[in-house]
Amino acid sequence: xxxxxxxxxxxxxxxxxxxxxxxxxxxxxxxxxxxxxxxxxxxxxxxxxxxxxxxxxxxxxxxxxxxxxxxxxxxxxxxxxxxxxxxxxxxxxxxxxxxxxxxxxxxxxxxxxxxxxxxxxxxxxxxxxxxxxxxxxxxxxxxxxxxxxxxxxxxxxxxxxxxxxxxxxxxxxxxxxxxxxxxxxxxxxxxxxxxxxxxxxxxxxxxxxxxxxxxxxxxxxxxxxxxxxxxxxxxxxxxxxxxxxxxxxxxxxxxxxxxxxxxxxxxxxxxxxxxxxxxxxxxxxxxxxxxxxxxxxxxxxxxxxxxxxxxxxxxxxxxxxxxxxxxxxxxxxxxxxxxxxxxxxxxxxxxxxxxxxxxxxxxxxxxxxxxxxxxxxxxxxxxxxxxxxxxxxxxxxxxxxxxxxxxxxxxxxxxxxxxxxxxxxxxxxxxxxxxxxxxxxxxxxxxxxxxxxxxxxxxxxxxxxxxxxxxxxxx
Ligand code: NDP
Numbered sequence: 001x002x003x004x005x006x007x008x009x010x011x012x013x014x015x016x017x018x019x020x021x022x023x024x025x026x027x028x029x030x031x032x033x034x035x036x037x038x039x040x041x042x043x044x045x046x047x048x049x050x051x052x053x054x055x056x057x058x059x060x061x062x063x064x065x066x067x068x069x070x071x072x073x074x075x076x077x078x079x080x081x082x083x084x085x086x087x088x089x090x091x092x093x094x095x096x097x098x099x100x101x102x103x104x105x106x107x108x109x110x111x112x113x114x115x116x117x118x119x120x121x122x123x124x125x126x127x128x129x130x131x132x133x134x135x136x137x138x139x140x141x142x143x144x145x146x147x148x149x150x151x152x153x154x155x156x157x158x159x160x161x162x163x164x165x166x167x168x169x170x171x172x173x174x175x176x177x178x179x180x181x182x183x184x185x186x187x188x189x190x191x192x193x194x195x196x197x198x199x200x201x202x203x204x205x206x207x208x209x210x211x212x213x214x215x216x217x218x219x220x221x222x223x224x225x226x227x228x229x230x231x232x233x234x235x236x237x238x239x240x241x242x243x244x245x246x247x248x249x250x251x252x253x254x255x256x257x258x259x260x261x262x263x264x265x266x267x268x269x270x271x272x273x274x275x276x277x278x279x280x281x282x283x284x285x286x287x288x289x290x291x292x293x294x295x296x297x298x299x300x301x302x303x304x305x306x307x308x309x310x311x312x313x314x315x316x317x318x319x320x321x322x323x324x325x326x327x328x329x330x331x332x333x334x335x336x337x338x339x340x341x342x343x344x345x346x347x348x349x350x351x352x353x354x355x356x357x358x359x360x361x362x363x364x365x366x367x368x369x370x371x372x373x374x375x376x377x378x379x380x381x382x383x384x385x386x387x388x389x390x391x392x393x394x395x396x397x398x399x400x401x402x403x404x405x406x407x408x409x410x411x412x413x414x415x416x417x418x419x420x421x422x423x424x425x426x427x428x429x430x431x432x433x434x435x436x437x438x439x440x441x442x443x444x445x446x447x448x449x450x451x452x453x454x455x456x457x458x459x460x461x462x463x464x465x466x467x468x469x470x471x472x473x474x475x
Contacts, residue, residue: 012033054096061292101236110123169461173424182221251293256287258281311331
């Protein structure tokens with residue numbers, strides 16, 4: 001058996017009995033082992049994520065089976081390339097102890113450990129989002145969280161906000177549809193959601209969206225089924241993912257992209273960088289790219305899942321950003337959240353660490369393990385004549401043409417209804433009925449004037465949508 005030690009490796013004689021003055025006496029301050037144990041316990045929790053607090057993750061691999069080199073030079077997307085990854089699923093609004101089978105958007109955040117550094121794709125199980133400008137993001141999240149006075153979740157706040165921000169109607173329709181409660185993380189699609197750019201070896205830019213289609217088939221729960229599950233098991237998604245991977249039943253997703261040239265994008269009737277909109281398949285058909293598999297459970301949930309930190313700012317050559325205003329804000333706010341939650345050197349934690357070489361002049365800071373701070377030839381500043389790591393202009397992106405004057409622009413596209421209508425129209429009749437029921441259920445306790453405002457919006461999506469919800473509200 002191994003010798004039990006303190007955190008500094010000093011052998012421990014007793015882990016059962018504290019050091020006391022006499023058999024019945026008070027404890028001694030000298031008992032540093034007891035103090036270390038209690039003090040460490042007080043520090044076992046770190047701030048939970050303000051959003052996506054409850055999550056499950058697994059390791060796996062991305063395999064590229066098709067040649068898409070005409071769109072991107074990124075090594076991770078070259079045919080035959082295999083890239084290890086960590087995929088973290090989550091619910092968005094609930095706290096770390098929330099039940100898995102709640103109606104909510106699901107996070108679908110993937111960390112690819114590529115040969116050119118870490119690439120994080122911070123997606124969801126929905127191709128869209130409630131907002132298109134992150135200025136509204138903190139307010140939106142407040143409506144999803146607890147009311148500060150009652151400390152209860154507040155349907156009135158959610159519907160008040162949604163009806164005043166009708167760009168959210170598309171995402172609300174997805175959320176209230178069957179897909180608002182996936183049966184498990186294995187049975188849902190993932191979407192990069194934002195528009196990103198691809199850059200090929202000729203330095204040409206394309207706009208791209210990422211899709212991960214479940215090979216387990218889409219399976220969803222009704223409100224009633226979810227309630228039954230939650231009554232017995234708050235960890236149903238975690239259990240399903242963990243147990244299936246332990247059994248060797250590895251979940252898979254086919255990986256697809258949509259591509260638009262810069263010219264095609266400039267001619268669209270809607271803003272291709274608006275996160276509340278999809279690119280209809282007719283305009284940008286899905287292109288097969290490869291397959292993603294999850295095949296290994298983390299060994300330690302806290303170390304590898306709670307401490308996993310994802311950010312769209314982790315990007316690799318051949319993949320870039322877009323003018324999507326939500327993406328632009330997440331590039332700042334995600335790493336900022338991780339610096340707050342985990343500290344300045346969170347990138348050095350094993351789960352977050354690049355598997356390729358890191359050479360940086362960022363040094364020191366709390367909990368520094370010296371990863372990447374190689375100080376090549378003793379160079380700790382740059383530029384230097386010591387032969388330290390240097391930049392390479394071959395990674396510069398092509399010019400992005402920007403037009404206009406700086407100002408706080410309102411979105412020009414006020415068509416909040418066409419895309420939710422397209423979705424409504426493809427729903428089979430029984431799903432439409434469940435959509436009405438789910439919306440009516442979510443409106444319990446909502447003020448009449450707000451419900452009426454919502455009905456007016458539904459009417460503009462489709463008269464059947466408004467009538468269906470009206471009827472469901474009367475039941
Ligand atoms: P298509 O008929 O070509 O595509 C319909 C898409 O809808 C499919 O990707 C399907 O996903 C998905 N879908 C079916 N039921 C639901 C649901 N309840 N919630 C969310 N997605 C669902 O038409 P369009 O490309 O013109 O899109 C029509 C509407 O479909 C859009 O307005 C949008 O709401 C939704 N959608 C579109 C996507 C896109 O990228 N174009 C992606 C996902 C949804 P699957 O193949 O997995 O069954």
